[in-house]
Amino acid sequence: LPSSSSGLTTSSQKFCESYSSCCSILSDTRTVPLVLSQNRGINRQNCDSGLPSPLPSDCFKYVSWCDIEEHDVQGNLLRCPRVREGPSEEELFFRGEHTLKKGKQTTDTEKWRKRLQENWEDCAELNLSFQDLGDLCQVGNFKRILQRLIRVEKLWLVDNSLTDLSAIRLPRCRELNVNKNHFTSFKQLPRVPQIQHLSLAENNIMTLSGISDFRHTPLESLVLKRNPCEFQERYRQL
DSSP: OOBOTTSSBHHHHHHHHHHHHHHHHHTOOSOOOEEEETTTEEEEOOTTTSSOSSOGGGGGTTOOGGGSSSOOOOGGGOSSOOOOOOOOHHHHHHHTSSOOOOOOOOOHHHHHHHHHHHOGGGOSEEEOOOOOOOSHHHHHHHHHHHTTOSSOSEEEOOSSOOOOOTTOBOTTOOEEEOOSSOOOSGGGSOBOTTOSEEEOTTSOOOOOTTGGGGGGTTOOEEEOTTSGGGGSTTTTTO
């Protein structure tokens, strides 16, 4: 960047000027103006930032990483991506957050490009925790991604309100963390023939029925703390 006579770059000068003007606005806290929103009526200005709500970045709050244009980041390069789908356009419209428009048809080429960019088949280590799966369509999309993890070896699925992954097979998974979900039985877990470390803390496993399925796996450690099965008679022996 070209330097100015003061030694600061032109970009830095512009930033400082805009920052100073912003601070002068924030210093006047005697009144809290009201902002009229086109869709949501009257909103009070955010007292912490001094800026009206919603912020410009709000347009990205439902966007997953692969929907952002002009980048070549693939799924196997990420460690903790957001994969949860956002609400539909109809739902956003009824919330007053979106103007309903005629949906754009997604071409087969675009679908294939997105699939290649996700590249879940090459992931060896992945954290898909805290996805906030609040809708059935989001759970369906989440399971679609899990089915593509054919090479994953370490996988974290903490606190996703999961109840049944029995249709999922993770052939190379050695370490699986599904803490803080809603599993009630070992039968609801994904098939993990190479599992070595399995953590099921803070689920709702009632009995140890089905635990014998792990006899034919190289399982070394199993965490079951804070599950009802801890109170089963002869729990440690079983």
